[in-house]
Amino acid sequence: MDLSMKKNFLTDYKLEGEVLPIYTYPAPVLKKIAEPVTEFNQELHLLIKNMLYTMYHAPGIGLAAPQVGVSKRFFVLDIWFDREKVTLADGTEEYRLSQFQPMAFINPVFKNHSGEVIHEEGCLSVPGIYEDVKRAEFVSVEYQDPFGDKHQIEADELLSICLQHENDHLDGIVFIERLSLLKKQLLEKKFLKQMQKKK
Numbered sequence: 642m643d644l645s646m647k648k649n650f651l652t653d654y655k656l657e658g659e660v661l662p663i664y665t666y667p668a669p670v671l672k673k674i675a676e677p678v679t680e681f682n683q684e685l686h687l688l689i690k691n692m693l694y695t696m697y698h699a700p701g702i703g704l705a706a707p708q709v710g711v712s713k714r715f716f717v718l719d720i721w722f723d724r725e726k727v728t729l730a731d732g733t734e735e736y737r738l739s740q741f742q743p744m745a746f747i748n749p750v751f752k753n754h755s756g757e758v759i760h761e762e763g764c765l766s767v768p769g770i771y772e773d774v775k776r777a778e779f780v781s782v783e784y785q786d787p788f789g790d791k792h793q794i795e796a797d798e799l800l801s802i803c804l805q806h807e808n809d810h811l812d813g814i815v816f817i818e819r820l821s822l823l824k825k826q827l828l829e830k831k832f833l834k835q836m837q838k839k840k
């Protein structure tokens with residue numbers, strides 16, 4: 642793999658790929674502890690690209706491999722992209738996405754966390770459900786990039802929350818399981834009823 646290609650893999654992101662089916666709660670794959678990634682190959686890169694495409698398309702700000710049925714320890718995120726509604730000449734509306742800053746975290750390990758923050762979360766695997774979740778305010782995470790190189794990141798605010806939410810997916814946890822049992826059961830019921838109606 643030549644170096645220029647390596648450098649440009651995520652920074653020159655183009656909105657292209659395949660929309661992957663997103664598994665919804667309570668699919669078994671969402672409850673499994675995912676396996677570490679050992680091969681940093683083209684198959685992984687293609688999956689990352691398609692996961693990003695699926696995430697932007699949804700739209701969402703993060704997507705973990707188990708959510709597309711792959712029980713492996715990695716996720717993608719982008720909390721910075723722009724989504725603008727435009728009205729075309731014929732009066733129809735569409736969304737235009739820009740300012741992509743995709744990131745991919747492979748085999749993440751949380752080293753440190755501190756503080757506490759409460760923020761409303763949602764999840765592409767639990768569509769239509771939003772609830773306040775308590776998380777660490779600051780986190781420090783070691784991870785590998787799509788080529789296996791190691792990095793460390795310190796995060797706060799939305800990035801910290803998103804990293805914790807996505808990492809939970811690798812441990813078989815969806816955000817409603819971070820709530821009190823009562824709240825979880827209420828939301829679970831609401832969600833399943835809502836999914837039933839869609840069928």
Ligand code: NI
Pocket residue numbers: 763764765766806807810816
């Ligand atoms: Ni999620």
